[in-house]
Amino acid sequence: MSTQGPSPALFFETISAYQRTEALRAAVDLDLFTHLGAGPRTAAELAVACGASSRGVRILADYLVIIGFLIKQGDVYELTPDSKVFLDRKSPAYVGDATRFLLLPDLRESFSRLTEAAKKGGTALSGEGTVSDDNPVWVEFARAMAPLMRMPAQLLANLVGSDPDRPLRVLDVAAGHGVFGITIAERNPRAHVTALDWRNVLAVAQENADRAGVADRYALLPGSAFDVDWGGPYDVVLLTNFLHHFDVPTCERLAVKAHEALAPGGRALTLDFIPEPDRVTPPATAGFALVMLATTPRGDAYTFAEYQDVFARAGFARSEFHALPPTAQQVVASYKS
Amino acid sequence: MSTQGPSPALFFETISAYQRTEALRAAVDLDLFTHLGAGPRTAAELAVACGASSRGVRILADYLVIIGFLIKQGDVYELTPDSKVFLDRKSPAYVGDATRFLLLPDLRESFSRLTEAAKKGGTALSGEGTVSDDNPVWVEFARAMAPLMRMPAQLLANLVGSDPDRPLRVLDVAAGHGVFGITIAERNPRAHVTALDWRNVLAVAQENADRAGVADRYALLPGSAFDVDWGGPYDVVLLTNFLHHFDVPTCERLAVKAHEALAPGGRALTLDFIPEPDRVTPPATAGFALVMLATTPRGDAYTFAEYQDVFARAGFARSEFHALPPTAQQVVASYKS
Numbered sequence: 001m002s003t004q005g006p007s008p009a010l011f012f013e014t015i016s017a018y019q020r021t022e023a024l025r026a027a028v029d030l031d032l033f034t035h036l037g038a039g040p041r042t043a044a045e046l047a048v049a050c051g052a053s054s055r056g057v058r059i060l061a062d063y064l065v066i067i068g069f070l071i072k073q074g075d076v077y078e079l080t081p082d083s084k085v086f087l088d089r090k091s092p093a094y095v096g097d098a099t100r101f102l103l104l105p106d107l108r109e110s111f112s113r114l115t116e117a118a119k120k121g122g123t124a125l126s127g128e129g130t131v132s133d134d135n136p137v138w139v140e141f142a143r144a145m146a147p148l149m150r151m152p153a154q155l156l157a158n159l160v161g162s163d164p165d166r167p168l169r170v171l172d173v174a175a176g177h178g179v180f181g182i183t184i185a186e187r188n189p190r191a192h193v194t195a196l197d198w199r200n201v202l203a204v205a206q207e208n209a210d211r212a213g214v215a216d217r218y219a220l221l222p223g224s225a226f227d228v229d230w231g232g233p234y235d236v237v238l239l240t241n242f243l244h245h246f247d248v249p250t251c252e253r254l255a256v257k258a259h260e261a262l263a264p265g266g267r268a269l270t271l272d273f274i275p276e277p278d279r280v281t282p283p284a285t286a287g288f289a290l291v292m293l294a295t296t297p298r299g300d301a302y303t304f305a306e307y308q309d310v311f312a313r314a315g316f317a318r319s320e321f322h323a324l325p326p327t328a329q330q331v332v333a334s335y336k337s
Numbered sequence: 338m339s340t341q342g343p344s345p346a347l348f349f350e351t352i353s354a355y356q357r358t359e360a361l362r363a364a365v366d367l368d369l370f371t372h373l374g375a376g377p378r379t380a381a382e383l384a385v386a387c388g389a390s391s392r393g394v395r396i397l398a399d400y401l402v403i404i405g406f407l408i409k410q411g412d413v414y415e416l417t418p419d420s421k422v423f424l425d426r427k428s429p430a431y432v433g434d435a436t437r438f439l440l441l442p443d444l445r446e447s448f449s450r451l452t453e454a455a456k457k458g459g460t461a462l463s464g465e466g467t468v469s470d471d472n473p474v475w476v477e478f479a480r481a482m483a484p485l486m487r488m489p490a491q492l493l494a495n496l497v498g499s500d501p502d503r504p505l506r507v508l509d510v511a512a513g514h515g516v517f518g519i520t521i522a523e524r525n526p527r528a529h530v531t532a533l534d535w536r537n538v539l540a541v542a543q544e545n546a547d548r549a550g551v552a553d554r555y556a557l558l559p560g561s562a563f564d565v566d567w568g569g570p571y572d573v574v575l576l577t578n579f580l581h582h583f584d585v586p587t588c589e590r591l592a593v594k595a596h597e598a599l600a601p602g603g604r605a606l607t608l609d610f611i612p613e614p615d616r617v618t619p620p621a622t623a624g625f626a627l628v629m630l631a632t633t634p635r636g637d638a639y640t641f642a643e644y645q646d647v648f649a650r651a652g653f654a655r656s657e658f659h660a661l662p663p664t665a666q667q668v669v670a671s672y673k674s
Contacts, residue, residue: 006422007663008432008485009621010405015362015439018355019448019627025352026451053458058616059630059637060455065617066624068347072617085343095345102352111356114363118397121390148345279395280402280409284346287403290356293396300396326344 023063025103028096032061033079033087036070040078094147101144104137110294122297138176138197142204146177153183155324156271159331160236162187171196171234171261173225173254174242178205178218180271181238185214196221196228225254233263240271241329244288247298248310255314255334262336268311273301274321274330284328307332360400362440365433369398370416370424373407377415431484438481441474447631459634475513475534479541483514490520492661493608496668497573499524508533508571508598510562510591511579515542515555517608518575522551533558533565562591570600577608578666581625584635585647592651592671599673605648610638611658611667621665644669 027033035041035049043058050057061077064070069087070077079088086095106125110117113124160168168191172181175195182205185191193214195205199222209218221228225242237258243251258268275286285301292299302310304321311319311334319334364370372378372386380395387394398414401407406424407414416425423432443462447454450461497505505528509518512532519542522528530551532542536559546555558565562579574595580588595605610625617623622638629636639647641658648656648671659668 005663006419006430008419008423008430008488009663009665010419011361011423011432011435012485012665013621014357014404014406015436016628017357018359018445019624019631020351020354022355022448022451022631023627024348026455029452030455050455052456055458056455056630059626060451062616063624063627066620067351069351072615082343082345082347086345086348093343093345095348098348099352108355111359114359114397115366118363118367118387118393119389121392148349151345278409279399283403284350287356287400289396290360290400291353293393294356294359326342326346328346328349 020067021103023060023067024069025099026060027064027069028087028099030057030060031089032057032064033069033083033096034089036077036079037084037088037090040073040076042075043077046077093150098144098148101137101141104140106137107295114290114294117293122293123295125295136200138201139204142177142197142201146179146204146208149177149179150183152271152324152327152329153179155327156180156238156240156269156331157183157187159269159322159333160184160187164189166190167192168236169232169234169263170194170236170238171221171230171232172205172238172240173230173258174240175205175238176201176241178202178208180240181205182209182212182214182218184236184238185209185217186212192217192219194219194221194231194234196223196225196230198222198224225257230257230261232261233266234261235263235266237262237266237268238271239268242272243270243307243310244272244292244301245296245299247300248302248306250298251302251307251310252313255311255316258334259315259336264337266336268316268334268336270307270332270334271324271329272307272332273328274304274307274332275301277303277305279303282328285330288328304330304332307334357404358440360397360404361406362436363397364401364406365424365436367394367397368426369394369401370406370420370433371426373414373416374421374425374427377410377413379412380414383414430487435481435485438474438478441477443474444632451627451631454630459630460632462632473537475538476541479514479538483516483541483545486514486516487520489608489661489664489666490516492664493517493575493577493606493668494520494524496606496659496670497521497525501526503527504529505573506569506571506600507531507573507575508558508567508569509542509575509577510567510595511577512542512575513538513578515539515545517577518542519546519549519551519555521573521575522546522554523549529554529556531556531558531568531571533560533562533567535559535561562594567594567598569598570603571598572600572603574599574603574605575608576605579609580607580644580647581609581629581638582633582636584637585639585643587635588639588644588647589650592648592653595671596652596673601674603673605653605671605673607644607669607671608661608666609644609669610665611641611644611669612638614640614642616640619665622667625665641667641669644671 612623
């Protein structure tokens with residue numbers, strides 16, 4: 001479309017954006033990317049591999065070319081470099097299973113009721129939304145999202161640093177898949193990680209710790225982060241993708257618990273979606289606030305200034321901001337002393 | 338996100354694309370754009386106007402900034418030029434009501450079953466999908482989509498031309514809202530338009546003809562385009578956004594009926610989504626094929642070469658291609674002689 005003069009192109013594109021989601025999901029369901037991983041294919045060849053119709057695969061694959069997931073040369077389709085890395089099931093960085101969590105019916109429903117959420121100022125789902133006690137959504141999360149967290153976990157581990165001679169006591173709050181704590185344990189041979197989460201979720205973290213070969217330095221602390229004693233003292237308390245679910249006073253309660261559990265000189269590392277003060281940049285970071293409006297009663301994408309205040313009120317001496325390019329996430333490092 | 342190195346950014350963005358759809362729908366539901374039409378507003382002011390919560394409106398409005406529908410200066414939101422024209426209910430070009438059609442539950446369901454459609458090679462909805470006889474979806478379509486069709490209708494009328502002294506007999510097949518035929522009638526004082534569609538849909542076309550002041554040159558031909566006698570002879574037969582619903586043999590049957598109904602020297606004008614032979618450009622045009630896979634048994638976005646063949650086999654002497662910038666649609670003009 002021309003960019004001259006008024007145009008309803010963005011309206012059309014946005015109101016139909018859900019079709020992109022469905023096309024990607026269908027392609028993952030059909031394992032279309034994995035079948036193309038073996039090499040370029042025509043629609044007819046790909047259809048046989050996917051157990052689908054040639055016509056259906058042709059139209060779907062053309063659409064995937066249009067939205068940037070495939071390349072078409074003549075009538076032959078092939079994977080883009082990103083699709084090769086992230087969407088071929090044979091790739092170690094395969095993320096296709098994350099569709100299971102990212103498109104759970106509860107999440108979809110919360111967005112289909114977004115008008116209601118905007119009126120109310122919080123999720124239209126009953127009760128606490130996705131942050132209700134023991135919501136099975138988090139077991140699904142732990143299983144589905146681990147592959148997508150490997151890159152941010154590596155970047156967070158860079159911030160922690162590694163010293164082969166120094167013991168490092170780490171508490172991973174709301175550990176989920178455990179990938180953040182486990183990555184630190186892999187880098188620091190004398191690190192000991194305690195993973196706190198609901199018991200059913202911790203089963204997934206334990207599997208991942210076993211697989212990473214750090215099980216002998218991995219302890220489980222089952223329960224709600226609000227109710228259990230966090231123990232300690234720890235050198236590092238991880239708050240990864242957790243505080244965004246709550247309002248400011250609740251974040252402060254958690255920051256106080258972190259402060260109490262830290263050893264002198266220790267720090268809390270908050271990995272989250274932390275937009276600029278304008279709350280609209282960077283786009284992929286700032287846009288996360290809408291997920292919190294749709295799915296939680298009072299969650300948000302807090303700015304660094306807001307996190308600074310939370311941790312200062314909880315007694316921390318100072319906080320630092322770290323971007324984690326190329327991810328859409330950031331870290332606040334808050335020092336006890 | 339960085340564009341260097343492999344990145345799952347496109348995966349994330351696409352799997353969450355449905356959130357853009359829901360945000361836009363929520364904003365239209367709340368009439369947020371109309372309330373901003375009166376001038377820049379803070380979230381708190383806008384919330385009062387929309388009858389929503391300040392927090393909910395702040396998060397939603399920030400998201401609308403991120404996806405390009407609003408501008409934010411400090412903590413004040415205002416409309417973009419396009420939003421002013423198309424999303425303020427007070428604008429004559431308001432298109433917000435089109436969300437009713439574009440997000441009908443049947444359409445959404447057809448896309449949620451896209452994997453099944455790809456396997457089958459056609460809609461997973463029962464029977465004929467949206468092209469079933471007398472499907473009430475088309476009354477909704479006629480009411481909701483008219484505003485979005487005004488620009489293509491003007492461009493199509495340009496192709497027809499206007500000669501104040503010459504009679505012009507027009508058949509508008511599957512007229513729907515009637516906007517295409519009505520626009521030609523407005524431009525040509527001696528034009529007479531016959532609108533063919535199911536009776537319930539024609540009620541909407543008649544309303545629009547009355548409103549445009551062309552009712553005395555407007556006739557209704559109720560029924561199925563496949564079953565009724567098209568009458569004639571006509572100088573122009575309009576096939577707008579119609580052939581894409583069907584397979585090639587069915588398009589050919591309709592082209593034969595058009596040929597029979599045309600006077601010598603007459604032409605059929607097919608306005609549709611007509612991609613380049615690569616079927617992936619222009620993107621907004623080529624992407625329409627997916628809507629046909631999801632919602633119809635055998636519909637498609639046909640290329641010009643395919644339409645040329647259809648009309649040649651139906652007896653037409655020749656066909657011409659016309660792009661309709663800035664819209665995503667194109668026209669094939671097929672001459673009887």
